[in-house]
């Protein structure tokens with residue numbers, strides 16, 4: 162069964178670091194701080210492009226990386242923003258992160274920021290205050306969002322009707338479903354795919370009537386290969402072969418060879434063959450045509466139908482249903498394989514503010530581990546090699562009430578705190 166999926170590594174740009182610098186003025190030995198801010202890192206943005214119809218390219222190039230922001234510089238110069246990466250995806254692409262859908266790309270031209278670039282750090286020009294005339298610290302830029310995402314291409318329909326022009330595809334759709342496509346006695350009546358829902362034994366199946374294909378379609382003959390891409394997005398194929406065709410076996414084979422030239426995967430899809438328009442034909446002739454197709458059909462089941470006389474339709478629909486249910490099972494298995502994400506009831510803003518402290522015994526002694534979105538964010542932006550920077554983080558912990566809790570749990574000035582990957586003493590030593 163065909164399920165188009167790809168795993169990609171998404172890496173938005175890191176924000177640039179802020180600069181530490183002081184103005185140099187004539188007659189002034191040390192001017193005020195003038196270190197500029199780092200630029201924002203580039204985002205990773207998905208854009209729906211009508212020219213694409215598979216995720217195959219992502220299998221070869223799974224890393225999607227945007228550019229980092231530039232660092233700040235002296236004389237209040239801010240770093241330039243990193244260039245965002247725009248990635249073209251086919252319509253119907255669903256993006257999942259940890260099993261959860263984060264984007265559903267349903268319209269041509271639609272854009273979605275999949276991963277945000279990190280904010281740039283503030284330069285020291287920001288940290289000037291009445292008590293701190295010469296701030297010798299700047300923030301580091303934040304990392305851009307980095308994660309693994311699963312892409313899935315949604316199918317256009319459960320069943321795709323394929324065959325030569327005039328084979329009776331639209332007529333079939335109009336009889337088995339609620340759709341009312343245009344039907345006429347000439348080739349290429351259908352110019353865009355029609356969709357309809359067919360119901361058999363309580364199962365609804367979405368059927369796509371695809372414009373007629375001819376020999377050379379894969380190279381652009383007839384209506385060309387534009388419609389082969391719709392075939393790519395159907396799970397099960399129903400080949401309709403006109404019973405009045407001189408060579409039914411060749412008709413079926415021509416279509417398969419065009420499908421295969423366009424995408425070799427297409428001939429591996431589950432398929433059913435139906436010889437159409439048998440209402441006006443003698444039974445021997447119908448049987449002869451069935452036998453002729455069977456010589457080349459391999460294991461593919463062959464039916465004879467008349468859409469006009471409503472003959473053989475339920476049988477074909479039941480055979481299709483079997484294949485459709487099978488293909489849906491495979492999709493479900495893929496979905497079930499992904500871990501469930503816990504739902505949280507706190508609002509995201511509240512959640513970001515919240516923090517917790519845990520005292521743990523490690524090989525290196527006692528550690529007070531502080532967790533929480535906001536504190537971790539500040540810690541990531543802190544340059545731990547700079548004591549002023551670390552002091553600012555200590556101020557923030559105090560303001561958030563973390564200091565109080567640390568003391569309650571027995572932390573002393575020399576106790577080591579751990580936030581994210583960084584460790585530092587509770588109070589300046």
Ligand SMILES: Nc1nc2c(ncn2[C@@H]2O[C@H](COP(=O)(O)OP(=O)(O)OP(=O)(O)O)[C@@H](O)[C@H]2O)c(=O)[nH]1
Nearest residue numbers: 326327328329330331332345349350351373468469
């Ligand atoms: N006798 C008979 N004629 C049929 C049957 N099904 C379709 N036809 C006729 O065949 C012709 C073509 O039918 P369509 O359904 O438009 O064929 P199509 O495959 O959609 O053709 P394109 O859209 O051009 O690819 C029409 O004149 C239909 O009336 C059938 O079961 N019996």
Ligand SMILES: [Mg+2]
Nearest residue numbers: 330331350351
């Ligand atoms: Mg048609």
